[in-house]
Amino acid sequence: MNSTPPSPIRIGIAGSSWWVDSMSLPALQDHPLRRVTAIAGRDAPELAQRWHVDTTYPDWQALLESDAIDAAIIATRTIRISPLPVQRSRQDCTYSARNPSALTTARPQPWRNWLPPRAITLTPFTYHYMPAARYLKQLIDEGYLGRPFHLNLRYFTGFGLAGGYNWRFDRDLAGSGALGDIGSHFLFLATWFFGPIDAICAQLGRLVTRAPLTPAGQPYPQGDDNAMLMLKFASGAEGMIHASTLAYEPTPFGQIHELDFHGDDGALHCRIDWDAQQLIRGAKRGGPIEDLAIPEALWAGARRDTVHNTYRDVFRTQDTMARRWVTAIAHGEQVWPDFAAGATIQRLMDAAIRSHEERRWVETEEIVA
Numbered sequence: 351m352n353s354t355p356p357s358p359i360r361i362g363i364a365g366s367s368w369w370v371d372s373m374s375l376p377a378l379q380d381h382p383l384r385r386v387t388a389i390a391g392r393d394a395p396e397l398a399q400r401w402h403v404d405t406t407y408p409d410w411q412a413l414l415e416s417d418a419i420d421a422a423i424i425a426t427r428t429i430r431i432s433p434l435p436v437q438r439s440r441q442d443c444t445y446s447a448r449n450p451s452a453l454t455t456a457r458p459q460p461w462r463n464w465l466p467p468r469a470i471t472l473t474p475f476t477y478h479y480m481p482a483a484r485y486l487k488q489l490i491d492e493g494y495l496g497r498p499f500h501l502n503l504r505y506f507t508g509f510g511l512a513g514g515y516n517w518r519f520d521r522d523l524a525g526s527g528a529l530g531d532i533g534s535h536f537l538f539l540a541t542w543f544f545g546p547i548d549a550i551c552a553q554l555g556r557l558v559t560r561a562p563l564t565p566a567g568q569p570y571p572q573g574d575d576n577a578m579l580m581l582k583f584a585s586g587a588e589g590m591i592h593a594s595t596l597a598y599e600p601t602p603f604g605q606i607h608e609l610d611f612h613g614d615d616g617a618l619h620c621r622i623d624w625d626a627q628q629l630i631r632g633a634k635r636g637g638p639i640e641d642l643a644i645p646e647a648l649w650a651g652a653r654r655d656t657v658h659n660t661y662r663d664v665f666r667t668q669d670t671m672a673r674r675w676v677t678a679i680a681h682g683e684q685v686w687p688d689f690a691a692g693a694t695i696q697r698l699m700d701a702a703i704r705s706h707e708e709r710r711w712v713e714t715e716e717i718v719a
Contacts (some may be wrong), residue, residue: 366391417620473692496615527573
């Protein structure tokens with residue numbers, strides 16, 4: 351007996367940034383179970399015309415109160431997300447939020463208080479969907495390292511080299527700087543690879559002189575442009591994360607990712623140069639290092655000529671992230687990483703900030719919602 355196919359999910363997008371234009375809208379363009387019905391934000395009219403969206407709103411709150419949507423993607427700056435837990439928000443709506451900083455444990459009304467009980471939520475930690483990351487996870491879970499000892503993850507990019515004012519380093523708008531902007535993604539990867547983190551010791555640097563005032567002439571709290579974290583995992587393993595916005599890298603995308611893992615039976619090394627290299631190498635204890643080809647099943651048809659083409663195909667053609675979230679809503683399924691996963695990473699960032707401020711190791715259990 352044939353079941354009735356799910357009705358298209360009416361999606362509203364709060365935000366009109368480059369992220370929406372390059373990630374959210376292209377990913378959903380040809381999804382058979384979705385219909386983007388509304389966009390809110392400063393550039394919403396332009397995006398609506400380009401992507402054939404019927405309705406625009408000047409702000410996210412009007413969008414969330416609208417009866418024209420069933421689900422909302424929150425892709426605004428952190429400060430614009432933080433008032434979300436208000437009584438007027440749609441209680442029958444389900445959500446995807448781009449930035450875990452919106453879920454900070456310091457907010458007076460945690461996200462759990464305003465979401466409907468069975469809301470299907472997503473926090474889009476992008477990099478764990480990529481084929482190289484998925485193969486590293488597979489190898490670690492299959493015991494390639496033996497007992498994991500330590501990891502070292504490096505995210506180097508250069509957008510912080512310019513001085514002046516940049517909202518990404520304005521803590522009133524962004525919540526933090528390099529820690530939240532790029533470090534949050536590698537904190538997620540660290541927990542995905544090695545499990546829960548019990549304690550953090552952090553150094554959050556401000557190494558480039560920035561404008562003391564906003565474009566409106568107001569002083570603002572400046573965020574870090576370089577984040578260095580030491581980690582203690584519940585398993586007994588240890589780790590380091592270096593997330594820098596001050597690293598000039600002469601690649602088309604201006605960034606590189608390097609990931610190293612060691613255990614009592616082996617080592618894994620990964621380098622993604624955001625040009626053409628997505629390389630994993632490994633060595634079992636006592637043996638030589640060798641290239642480890644990412645299995646065809648993990649590419650799932652994605653192009654591999656450039657990293658950016660892989661990135662485009664993973665998120666625009668495969669059942670990942672926003673596309674998986676829509677599919678899950680249509681079928682009444684939960685999806686991961688959800689808002690709870692985002693809140694876990696926010697708790698780790700809060701611990702890192704406290705560690706930096708108090709110059710000590712901070713146990714994650716000290717951070718209480």
